[in-house]
Amino acid sequence: MEALAGKIPGGLPSLSVPRLSRGGIVQLISAAFVIALVAFMKIHYQELGDAHFIRTVVLALDNVWKQLGNDHEADCPLNIVCPVHPAPH
Numbered sequence: 001m002e003a004l005a006g007k008i009p010g011g012l013p014s015l016s017v018p019r020l021s022r023g024g025i026v027q028l029i030s031a032a033f034v035i036a037l038v039a040f041m042k043i044h045y046q047e048l049g050d051a052h053f054i055r056t057v058v059l060a061l062d063n064v065w066k067q068l069g070n071d072h073e074a075d076c077p078l079n080i081v082c083p084v085h086p087a088p089h
Contacts, residue, residue: 054060073079
């Protein structure tokens with residue numbers, strides 16, 4: 001039987017597992033991890049609430065400082081002044 005695209009082969013195609021390179025496996029695992037993470041966040045976000053899922057590092061640090069008493073400026077070790085002595089000649 002001839003068709004517009006040429007001769008159509010008969011029978012079913014054979015089933016086989018596609019070959020994956022190392023890069024393909026890494027992409028597959030990364031995609032699976034992202035999908036699992038998104039699913040976890042959607043399921044558990046309502047359960048745990050905003051206190052456990054903070055969207056940015058700045059908001060996370062602000063939240064930590066509030067929990068610690070928000071007295072960072074007085075207790076920060078970076079605020080300690082250390083004298084700098086000139087190097088001997």
